[in-house]
Amino acid sequence: MSDYILEVNNLKKYFSIKGGVFWKEIGKVYAVDDVSIKIKPGETVGLVGESGCGKSTLGRTICRLYEPTNGDILFNNINIIKIKKMKFKDIRKNIQMIFQDPYESLNPRHTVGDIIAEPFIVHKIGNAKERIENVVKLLNQVGLQEDCINRFPHEFSGGQRQRIGIARAIALNPKLIICDEPVSALDVSIQSQILNLLLDLQNKLKLTYLFIAHDLAVVKHISDRVAVMYLGKIVEFTDADTIYKRPLHPYTKALVSAIPVPDPTKRAKRQVLKGDVPSPINPPKGCRFHTRCPYAVDICKKVEPILKQADNDLKIDHLVSCHRVNEI
16 A cells, blocks of 8 residues: 555646647647656645646646546545546545636635535535535634625635635545645735645645645745646655755756845845746757756757656655756
């Protein structure tokens, strides 16, 4: 038996591009390309990277909102890719998702009570009275009042709507929650409240999180380990403290250098990346980061680096995908 609640092995998700007179496939978007990641029960793994790098696609593919192109997704040692959609309902109870936009993820025609009760109806749990009792309990858990039950989403602020989304996500007592940038659309003052709520629920309900974000400061606050993603691939993966204090991949170093320093007397050394992110339709050969990397050499342009354990003096798992990791 594995020690991990989630094991993603060599996962790929490509989107077809169709065109021409006969609407045939003329290309592919390599959104997620050969990604492997493991998460232990009760921990939070942060997934960071620039917009368009494939973070959200990876999260949605793990939930099977997108069907994977190739690879394996093991949840509690069960390969959920091999389970047919009709039989996926039992797995779905244990893998839930909190979406990025609290305005778009809630049905505007349903009351809050209907939205939170929907998981119980779909899975045929309890009668009408019991569902109302459960909804009230969930509202209290996320810091909302009982009188919210008959109100509509447009009557709430962004932070309150995200609390409603969180209540819906935890309704069936899941084991794993994919948090797809759950605070990026919120004010900074509200972000900390939602993050603290997620941490509190994790401790109370023994939840496991895959926390997707592009803000490294936010990820640092909540994550035990952090995976850095660039153009469909994981380029570095280790514990949160190490990734901020001793990043090894050039891309991670640039991201960490961009974190604001909360001291006006100190000026951080920024590592500004030149050029634009290449298109996922036609990713560069070799290392996908070599077109923007200041340390790139010929091998970087020809041979794709493998994500492997770094040769350092730290007695921790520190996976890095870089040919020159020991030279820079």
